[in-house]
Amino acid sequence: MKRTYKFTPVSMYDIQGLEKWLEKLAAQGLFLKKYRPLVCTFTRGESRRVRYRLEPCRYGIDGPPDDMLDLYQEYGWAHVGGVNHEMVIFSCDNPHAPEPHTDPDIQLEQWNKLARQARKEFRQMVVLILVVLLGAAAILFWGGTPLAKLLTFRSQLLWWSLYMILFPLKDLAVNYTRARELTSVIRELEGRPKQRRLWFPSRQFFSWMGAVLFISLAGLFVFILRHPDLGEAKPVTEFTPLTLTELETGQPEHREVFYGTPLWSPICWCQWRVLELDGRRWNSEPYRFLETRWFDLPVSSLAVPAARDLLASSMKLEEDILWNAAEPVVWSTREYPDAGADWLSVADSEDGSYHTAVAALEDKVVLVRYIGSGSLTDYLDKIVDMLQ
Amino acid sequence: MAVREKGPLTEPMYYVLMSFLGQEMCGTEITEFVERKTAGRVKLGPGTLYTLLAKFQDEGLIAETSVAGRRRTYQITGQGRAAFRDELARLRACVDDGATALGRLDF
Numbered sequence: 001m002k003r004t005y006k007f008t009p010v011s012m013y014d015i016q017g018l019e020k021w022l023e024k025l026a027a028q029g030l031f032l033k034k035y036r037p038l039v040c041t042f043t044r045g046e047s048r049r050v051r052y053r054l055e056p057c058r059y060g061i062d063g064p065p066d067d068m069l070d071l072y073q074e075y076g077w078a079h080v081g082g083v084n085h086e087m088v089i090f091s092c093d094n095p096h097a098p099e100p101h102t103d104p105d106i107q108l109e110q111w112n113k114l115a116r117q118a119r120k121e122f123r124q125m126v127v128l129i130l131v132v133l134l135g136a137a138a139i140l141f142w143g144g145t146p147l148a149k150l151l152t153f154r155s156q157l158l159w160w161s162l163y164m165i166l167f168p169l170k171d172l173a174v175n176y177t178r179a180r181e182l183t184s185v186i187r188e189l190e191g192r193p194k195q196r197r198l199w200f201p202s203r204q205f206f207s208w209m210g211a212v213l214f215i216s217l218a219g220l221f222v223f224i225l226r227h228p229d230l231g232e233a234k235p236v237t238e239f240t241p242l243t244l245t246e247l248e249t250g251q252p253e254h255r256e257v258f259y260g261t262p263l264w265s266p267i268c269w270c271q272w273r274v275l276e277l278d279g280r281r282w283n284s285e286p287y288r289f290l291e292t293r294w295f296d297l298p299v300s301s302l303a304v305p306a307a308r309d310l311l312a313s314s315m316k317l318e319e320d321i322l323w324n325a326a327e328p329v330v331w332s333t334r335e336y337p338d339a340g341a342d343w344l345s346v347a348d349s350e351d352g353s354y355h356t357a358v359a360a361l362e363d364k365v366v367l368v369r370y371i372g373s374g375s376l377t378d379y380l381d382k383i384v385d386m387l388q
Numbered sequence: 389m390a391v392r393e394k395g396p397l398t399e400p401m402y403y404v405l406m407s408f409l410g411q412e413m414c415g416t417e418i419t420e421f422v423e424r425k426t427a428g429r430v431k432l433g434p435g436t437l438y439t440l441l442a443k444f445q446d447e448g449l450i451a452e453t454s455v456a457g458r459r460r461t462y463q464i465t466g467q468g469r470a471a472f473r474d475e476l477a478r479l480r481a482c483v484d485d486g487a488t489a490l491g492r493l494d495f
Binding site: 055068071074075098099100101102105106107109 | 398400414415416419431432433434435436437438439440441452455458459460
């Protein structure tokens with residue numbers, strides 16, 4: 001049987017609009033085969049007058065209850081499909097068959113039940129979102145260095161967090177719209193004037209948004225597949241990083257593993273991470289390690305607070321396996337107000353093996369973490385130069 | 389004490405429950421019974437009837453007895469009969485009160 005596809009021109013909760021649209025198409029010889037919020041499928045046949053009615057009924061994956069379908073069938077109403085697992089579409093081509101609802105109060109009761117359920121789900125979604133947001137806030141603020149956490153967020157974690165926050169937010173908007181639309185249906189059935197329409201997008205908007213999002217993600221996926229070098233080490237162009245060769249004077253024999261990786265975080269879309277490791281001594285203590293992280297922030301007012309957070313976070317020595325210590329480390333910290341930066345501070349461990357420096361100038365911040373026998377204090381000019 | 393605690397029966401509910409007093413009934417038979425009994429005043433569509441039957445089943449006033457193809461048959465339960473009696477008594481009291489009040493006025 002020949003199938004025809006048509007864009008759905010009305011919201012799924014515009015009950016009368018949807019019924020009338022389906023009846024109009026039936027009069028043109030198109031009969032609903034499958035309802036979808038965006039595109040409906042029709043089969044072609046001999047044009048005739050068919051009545052369509054949407055009945056409120058929540059159902060699971062097994063479909064609407066058999067006893068309901070049987071009873072409607074007994075009266076000449078055939079089950080055509082469902083809408084969002086909460087409304088059932090029936091059609092009837094017998095002009096003498098009674099309307100499904102002959103008692104408006106009972107019909108209203110059914111819609112009210114659906115609306116109450118929608119409001120309940122909306123409230124549950126609000127609670128879920130609050131829990132997710134509180135969890136995200138706890139992750140960010142735990143330890144008191146939220147800016148450092150936001151700046152050094154791994155991109156995978158970011159995607160995961162976006163998924164965790166954006167999808168429930170989208171569902172929240174969908175549930176809000178659903179509750180509002182169902183309330184409108186009830187007002188209409190009660191014969192009350194329509195509510196002053198506060199802005200809320202139609203369910204169709206979310207269907208279109210979902211389709212656009214899906215296509216964008218598919219495009220991004222194809223782009224990533226076609227560019228396998230994304231995220232790989234590249235020559236650093238924005239600044240000249242410090243090197244272990246400079247810091248470890250007199251020990252030129254070490255082997256360098258030197259690379260720069262462009263990264264991004266929710267608040268900093270341009271940042272670099274440059275790692276250098278003394279490979280010869282990697283398996284034996286103490287190894288030599290130098291990491292430079294460079295950030296170009298969107299606003300300069302964030303630079304100094306971010307720098308302070310980064311230093312505090314760096315002194316915890318707990319972020320990764322390279323910058324770590326088995327025993328607690330005692331630090332001595334010193335600020336250098338005349339070094340040419342808006343803020344510059346260097347921290348050295350008491351035993352002289354761990355060193356970290358953070359500097360901020362205008363909208364740029366640089367963090368250096370170093371394990372070795374040299375001293376970062378001797379390279380303050382070089383550190384400030386990275387910010388120029 | 390009233391058997392049914394969810395308030396009085398509405399007119400369609402009253403007649404649907406009444407339809408089961410004589411025999412077991414299926415959907416269209418109930419409609420025919422109600423229309424005949426009320427001379428067409430109360431009409432029942434499948435949506436209204438389904439909601440009422442589901443409600444009665446939930447409250448234990450009727451029970452499904454057989455399924456033959458698409459026809460499902462129901463019968464009234466003891467609790468259903470008691471609920472109907474309660475409703476009848478309530479309606480009688482209403483009618484008596486009304487008649488008394490009217491008689492007093494006429495007098």
